[in-house]
Amino acid sequence: MLSAVETRSVSPVFVGRTAELNTLQDALARATAGEPQALLVGGEAGVGKSRLIEEFAATACRAGAVVVVGGCVEIGADGLPFAPFSTALRALRRELPAELAAAAEGQEEELSRLLPELGEAPTGRHDEEGMARLFELTARLLERVAADRTVVVALEDLHWADTSTRHLLAYLFRTLHTGRLVVLASYRSDDIHRRHPLRPLLAELDRLRTVRRIELDRFNRAEVARQIAGILAEEPDPAQVDDIFDRSDGNAFxxxxLAVAAHEGCCTGLTDSLRDLLLVRVEALPESAQRVARIVAEGGSTVEYRLLAAVARLSEDDLIEALRAAVGANLLLATPSGDGYRFRHSLVREAVSDDLLPGERSRLNRRYAEALEADPTLVPADERVTRLASYWYHAHDPAKALPAVLDASAAARRRHAYAEQLGLLERAMELWDSAPEEVRATLRPADYTEGYPPCGCDPATTPLRHLDLLAEAAVAGRLCGERERALKITKRALRLLEDDGDPLRAAWFWTQRSRLVQALARGDGWRELGIAQDLVRGLPPSEVHAEVLTTAANWSMLHCPGPEALAAAERAVEYARMIGAREIELNARVTLGGLVVDSGDHEAGLAQTRQAMEQALAEGVTGVAGRAYVNLPSELESVGRSKEAAALLREGVDFTRRYGQLDAEAWVWGNLSDSLYSLGDWEGSVEAATKALRRGHSAKPQGMGALCLAHVALSRGDIAEAGRQLRAARDYFGSHDPMPQQRLPLARIVVGIAAAEGRVTDLRAAATDALDGGVPLGTHRYGWPLLLAAATAEADTRTLPAAQPGREEFLEQLWSTVRTLTTDAPIWLAHEQWVRAELQRAQGSATADVWSPVVAAFEQLERPYDLARVRYRLAEALLTPGPGRASGTEDDRDRATELLRLAHAVAAHLGARPLAEAATQLAQRARLALRPAADPGPAPAADPVTALGLTSRERDVLRLVSAGRTNRQIAEELFISPKTASVHVSNILAKLGVSGRGEAAAVAHRLGLFPAGADDRLAAR
Known part of the structure; x- marks a missing residue:
């Protein structure tokens, strides 16, 4: 009804900002080409951020893009969880209903946490991945919607953003890689004080090369003059420009x-106070319009018309007249949907709100709350409980505020807005003692404590306790990353429980502390779990009891698997089944299956885990199913069934991606890297490990990715890269929570690097430290490779004088460990034979008869690189004279030749340079031909470089080496890095059998490889 009112004070001329607008338009062009863009627009209040975004949005729409805008909502001092994203997605649904529905298909329930119109948010247990899962699904939704069209998502007023909104924005900025999408957010730079929660996010985003940041400066005098001319529709007087420029200091708002005030002649007597400037036009309004302005100022960023009418208590005619005056004075604006009003600029709203008396503010908030209670339809459904809680809290009415705040906390939890849930629960605890007893008696745990399992009482009839709030707050703190706050909450709760005599509640809090201690790197969490187990021991089955046993069994499976862990897992399954805690039961069964495999009963354990996974999939328990997709393939790999593991892991990638389970997906990629390494697909292994690093939400799955990369690099002879990845893996894993599945593989890499660098003392120290106390039951899959690396290193250095001190003692330790390790699968029986053969080689007694059964064992397995290595050892033994034995019969030489050819072919295919070079050198020493006589290979090339075995790239590098170029010059001419050039030069020296660049150049010159002028032709090419 007021949309036709003229807004004279907004200049029709867009002034300045040419560079900033060009940056935004460049981002639009890049996004249209398929490269997602992330931008931040900052500037002080009133400097023109919104106007710049409006101008860009108009440009984008003219270019055919879909533009949606969402703003962070401030309600009193509270932010509304995910408000800008909910608004933007709602607008996107209006603009592209079919496209958004298709993009959200299958994930409507989870995405309804942001957009309630998609369905009902699921209930159930909450976990650490809940928020990350929602974030991943949101990113994928936007990528899908923007796959075929350019979409601009603008988020305004980030300085008011709630914690969950900030986290989601940071996630999008880090992870968007596909789609024709522009995401930009604006914020007030002058509001970002040293402790403002947005400051760390801005610092984090500044480090991302993919994020562009635009800072708007104030206008200069010429720009101010153009702005005034646009407002007044005439050229202003220079003196007036000088005055306004001096007083405004170039702030556009x-x-x-000032321009409008000067034009209307109401600037006389004004002080230089900006607050007075903002209020002077409010005070010039009729009293009814001033009253409406004060009501709107206290209602939040935007107030719906029906809610305003209920609070103002004016007749409809009087309210419309008051609104007309406020809109006509350009104080208020109608919202784009036409069903509400907001201040034209938040600075004016803040000035009006600050001018309210304390009692006036409380009274207005009470009236808002009463109106909303009387008619909940006055505001959108997804804002209702949060706004009601805020209104009652600021009305200073604990009796009304406590249940409203608790309702809002439950709503925040359902949206995975755990940071906001924590803040609301802390507010509830603040109100607890002030609220009347009769009010507290009506509150029930079932309504507010979904994340807190009942402790032997009926949550629907038992009154809510202060301890219940502490429990829910501890979970919320853990899930939103506020672990220090959560740890303090558990400490406070346990102190209250000291005289309470409630062992189940105490056990539950000790289990939470265990998780928090591990997450904060304060320890491995076992002490806390031990206390929890002591507290529930002997008690009847309960959900808490089953949860404690499941957690303890899973901890033991990772740290010290054995009979006690197996018994705990069996009891956890039994207790969970007795009380009907299905998710806990399925989770415990996944753990139990792994422990049964570790105990040696492979088929039974694998069947148990597979059955638990299938039931979790059928029943929609996606968290347990995701864990099973990690554990079951890992167990298959542990018994040498790598092909089965890889096939299941590829299913796991699809499943965990579909449900946004980032950590589970990262673990799946890491396990796939392991299996592909075993199967001889090292390029696939590297790719999978890299994805584990990128997709991991927490540190440990990223550590596994780095460990896999270190393993491949070491096998390929890239010691520097192996060292870098080893350091990265150590950083990810930390030192507070050592596990055999991390500690033993790390030690294997340390041993391998030390052996490659000839540091015998260091490799022995690393192996001794890792093997101290033996290899725990069920972790032999990590122990055998470590023993193999140590035994191989000792065998390789057996003739070095520096390796003799301490040698016998170390070999005896290795022999002793071999005797204690289990060989419950063909793969580990083969490894036992291999390690024994290497130890015999270290003692000088490994004959062909020792190596032949090792080769035979690996020929039955799916391990091409391992088979190549033992074939090389057998060939070496066949060609090496022994006691009473010559250098080998003709049959031995023929067999050795074939073994070396096979080993070299595999090594060359995998890029395993150390093995390939060893096979080549052994063949050269024994005067064996690695190429079969019946297969002369390709016809001799006219270019003799080919005969030297050089690749085309190495040919180019040698040409430049012959021309006297440095590695840097080579890199520049061939568009490669200096490091890559250096690697190529090293390979060339090895293939030519020379020790330096000068000798390589001499060989090339002597053979006439590169005629005069050839280097010039290369450069031209």
């Missing part, structure tokens, strides 16, 4: 206010 204040230029508007």
């Amino acid at each position: 204040f230029v508007e206010e």
Whole structure:
């Protein structure tokens, strides 16, 4: 009804900002080409951020893009969880209903946490991945919607953003890689004080090369003059420009206010106070319009018309007249949907709100709350409980505020807005003692404590206790990353429980502390779990009891698997089944299956785990199913069934991606890297490990990715890269929570690097430290490779004088460990034979008869690289004279030749340079031909470089080496890195059998490889 009112104070001329607008338009062009863009627009209040975004949005729409805008909502001092994303997605649904529905298909329930119109948010247990899962699904939704069209998502007023909104924005900025998408957010730079929660996010985003940051400066005098001319529709007087420029200091909003005030002749007597400037036009309004302005100021960023009418208590005619005056004075604006009002600029709203008396503010908040209670339809459904809680809290009415705040906390939890849930629960605890007893008696745990399992009482009839709030707050703190706050909450709760005599509640809090201690790197969490187990021991089955046993069994499976862990898992399954805690039961069964495999009963354990996974999939328990997709393939790999593991892991990638389970997906990629390494697909292994690093939400799955990369690099002879990845893996794993599945593989890499660098003392120290106390039951899959690396290193250095001190003692330790390790699968029986053969080689007694059964064992397995290595050892033994034995019969030489050819072919295919070079050198020493006589290979090339075995790239590098170029010059000419050039030069020296660049150049010159002028032709090419 007021949409036709003229807004004179907004200049029709867009002034300045040419560079900033060009940056935004460049981002639009890049996004249209398929490269997602992330931008931040900052500037002080009133400097023109919104106007710049409006101008860009108009440009984008003219270019055919879909533009949606969402703003962070401030309600009193509270932010509304995910408000800008909910608004933007709602607008996107209006613009592209079919496209958004298709993009959200299958994930409507989870995405309804942001967009309630998609369905009902699921209930159930909450976990650490809940928020990350929602974030991943949101990112994928936007990528899918923007796959075929350019979409611009603008989020305004980030300085008011709730924690969950900030986290989601940071996630999008880090992870968007596909789609024609522009995401930009604006914020007030002058509001970002040293402790403002947005400051760490801005610092984090500044480090991302993919994020562009635009800072708007104030206008200069010429720009101010153009702005005033646009507002007044005439050239202003220079003196007036000088005055307005001096008083506004170039702030666009204040230029508007001063220009209009000067034009209307109401600037006389004004002080230089900006607050007075903002209020002077409010005070010039009729009293009814001033009253409406004060009501709107206290209602939040935007107030719906029906809610305003209920609070103002004016007749409809009087309210419309008051609104007309406020809109006509350009104080208020109708919202784009036409069903509400907001201040034209938040600075004016803040000035009006600050001018309210304390009692006036409380009274207005009470009236808002009463109106909303009387008619909940006055505001959108997804804002209702949060706004009601805020209104009652600021009305200073604990009796009404406590249940409203608790309702809002439950709503925040359902949206995975755990940071907001924590803040609301802390507010509830603040109100607890002030609220009347009769009010507290009506509150029930079932309504507010979904994340807190009942402790032997009926949550629907038992009154809510302060301890219940502490429990829910501890979970919320853990899930939103506020672990220090959560740890303090558990400490406070346990102190209250000291005289309470409630062992189940105490056990539950000790289990939470265990998780928090591990997450904060304060220890491995076992002490806390031990206390929890002591507290529930002997008690009847309960959900808490089953949860404690499941957690303890899973901890033991990772740290010290054995009979006690197996018994705990069996009891956890039994207790969970007895009380009907299905998710806990399925989770415990996944753990139990792994422990049964570790105990040696492979088929039974694998069957148990597979059955638990299938039931979790059928029943929609996606968290347990995701864990099973990690554990079951890992167990298959542990018994040498790598092909089965890889096939299941590829299913796991699809499943965990579909449900946004980032950590589970990262673990799946890491396990796939392991299996592909075993199967001889090292390029696939590297790719999978890299994805584990990128997709991991927490540190440990990223550590596994780095460990896999270190393993491949070491096998390929890239010691520097292996060292870098080893350091990265150590950083990810930390030192507070050592596990055999991390500690033993790390030690294997340390041993391998030390052996490659000839550091015998260091490799022995690393192996001794890792093997101290033996290899725990069920972790032999990590123990055998470590023993193999140590035994191989000792065998390789057996003739070095520096390796003799301490040698016998170390070999005896290795022999002793071999005797204690289990060989419950063909793969580990083969490894036992291999390690024994290497130890015999270290003692000088490994004959062909020792190596032949090792080769035979690996020929039955799916391990091409391992088979190549033992074939090389057998060939070496066949060609090495022994006691009473010559250098080998003709049959031995023929067999050795074939073994070396096979080993070299595999090594060359995998890029395993150390093995390939060893096979080549052994063949050269024994005067064996690695190429079969019946297969002369390709016809001799006219270019003799080919005969030297050089690749085409190495040919180019040798040409430049012959021309006297440095590695840097080579890199520049061939568009490669200096490091890559250096690697190529090293390979060339090895293939030519020379020790330096000069000798390589001499060989090339002597053979006439590169005629004069050839280097010039290369450069031209």
